[in-house]
Amino acid sequence: MNRDEALALDAADPLAVHRRAFLLPDGVIYLDGNSLGALPRATSARVREVIEHEWGARLIRSWNEARWTDLPRRVGSKIARLIGAQPEEVVCADSTSINLFKVLAAALHLQTARPQVSVAGRRVILSERGNFPTDLYMAQGLTHLLGGHYQLQLVDSVAIEQSIDESIAVVFLTQVNFKTGAMHDLAELTRRSHEAGALMVWDLAHSAGAVPVDLTAAQADFAVGCGYKYLNGGPGAPAFVYAAERHLAALSAETFAQPLSGWFGHRTPFEFVTDYAPAATIERFTVGTPSILALAALDVGVDTVLAAGIEALRNKSVVLTELFIAEVERQCDGVMLVSPRRAERRGSQVCFAHEHAYAVMQALIERGVTGDFRAPDVLRFGFAPLYVRHVDAFDAAATLAKVLRADEWRHERFLQRATVT
Numbered sequence: 001m002n003r004d005e006a007l008a009l010d011a012a013d014p015l016a017v018h019r020r021a022f023l024l025p026d027g028v029i030y031l032d033g034n035s036l037g038a039l040p041r042a043t044s045a046r047v048r049e050v051i052e053h054e055w056g057a058r059l060i061r062s063w064n065e066a067r068w069t070d071l072p073r074r075v076g077s078k079i080a081r082l083i084g085a086q087p088e089e090v091v092c093a094d095s096t097s098i099n100l101f102k103v104l105a106a107a108l109h110l111q112t113a114r115p116q117v118s119v120a121g122r123r124v125i126l127s128e129r130g131n132f133p134t135d136l137y138m139a140q141g142l143t144h145l146l147g148g149h150y151q152l153q154l155v156d157s158v159a160i161e162q163s164i165d166e167s168i169a170v171v172f173l174t175q176v177n178f179k180t181g182a183m184h185d186l187a188e189l190t191r192r193s194h195e196a197g198a199l200m201v202w203d204l205a206h207s208a209g210a211v212p213v214d215l216t217a218a219q220a221d222f223a224v225g226c227g228y229k230y231l232n233g234g235p236g237a238p239a240f241v242y243a244a245e246r247h248l249a250a251l252s253a254e255t256f257a258q259p260l261s262g263w264f265g266h267r268t269p270f271e272f273v274t275d276y277a278p279a280a281t282i283e284r285f286t287v288g289t290p291s292i293l294a295l296a297a298l299d300v301g302v303d304t305v306l307a308a309g310i311e312a313l314r315n316k317s318v319v320l321t322e323l324f325i326a327e328v329e330r331q332c333d334g335v336m337l338v339s340p341r342r343a344e345r346r347g348s349q350v351c352f353a354h355e356h357a358y359a360v361m362q363a364l365i366e367r368g369v370t371g372d373f374r375a376p377d378v379l380r381f382g383f384a385p386l387y388v389r390h391v392d393a394f395d396a397a398a399t400l401a402k403v404l405r406a407d408e409w410r411h412e413r414f415l416q417r418a419t420v421t
Helices: 003-011 016-021 041-055 059-065 068-082 096-112 133-145 157-163 186-195 245-252 292-308 310-331 357-366 390-405
Strands: 090-092 124-128 151-155 168-174 199-203 222-225 240-243 349-353 372-374 378-382
Touching: 003 390, 016 041, 016 292, 041 059, 041 292, 059 068, 068 090, 068 240, 068 292, 096 133, 096 168, 096 199, 096 222, 096 240, 096 245, 124 133, 124 157, 133 151, 133 168, 151 157, 157 168, 157 186, 168 186, 186 199, 240 245, 292 310, 310 349, 310 390, 357 372, 357 378, 357 390
Parallel strands: 124 151, 124 168, 168 199, 199 222
Antiparallel strands: 090 240, 222 240, 349 378, 372 378
């Protein structure tokens, strides 16, 4: 493909109009939406309205008048449309890490209460060795809290399916790997887990808003995800948590509440009773008072994705990533593709390995192509089809080629590691 052909694809792109909904700096090709989504233009006005009118003028009355108390569920119901869930199964709260802790604890408890499954030997939480580290940390913390009654078992990606047996209580995986972009078969691994009597927890941080997900069709048990990547909710945006309705019913029939039993997860929070009684609804997975400013921003971000439609976004994502892979491999020496070559096995990102990846990425950023680096040697490029153009993919590959041919990355300023990479 040449540059004119890439421009022709943009001219015919039905999603091109959505780029106007974002505030994008001039001269920057932004390929890091898988780490922090771009700012929707409508966000500033919406947050200003919350600050100046709802908070500034109406003060505490806005909890009722502006329906602040309903915002976690209202935004959650929108996200449900992107992940194949029912509106009553998703709520926004806290961070992905905290939500993962909640649902892992809930899943382990449910296993002890399932009469149809022998749980005597189910003492293993299974995950992928290459899973996002904070997910593994949270699981480690939970096993320590439970006194070593459970153990975390980590295996390579290729060994996951054959490792699911009668010893496994819960399998938890990130659908799209953060470092390679490799995408698990959500439906098949959920089916395999259930077949073995295990429950399945999914982290959709790199899926929601980027690839089609159907939790209902897959009969998934629990899922979590963040709001600041492809959902464009802003830095540190609230996360979301999904619990299948059948599990909400089972949990509601028991005394168990997820271990972080805060007042917004109470059945009647404003009665201010001493003893905790968990809500019978998805609200039981909330904890403290929600951040209204952050939720207002996330609400706008989710709307940008819904306006385009997830299938259309996925179709464009495949074209963008395949174009980029082809051009990098045509023009660049010294890099190796670490993402799956087959589009159906790849999320909306492309990763290449280079011995000096950190310095190469810093040189790219100085030239106006923003991606990021993942240790030890990965150049990571995220393609958010709402605002990334075909010509951006073409030009980014050409710029990478220039950086590599001229050895620009060797400059001392590119070798100094910043805190955030």
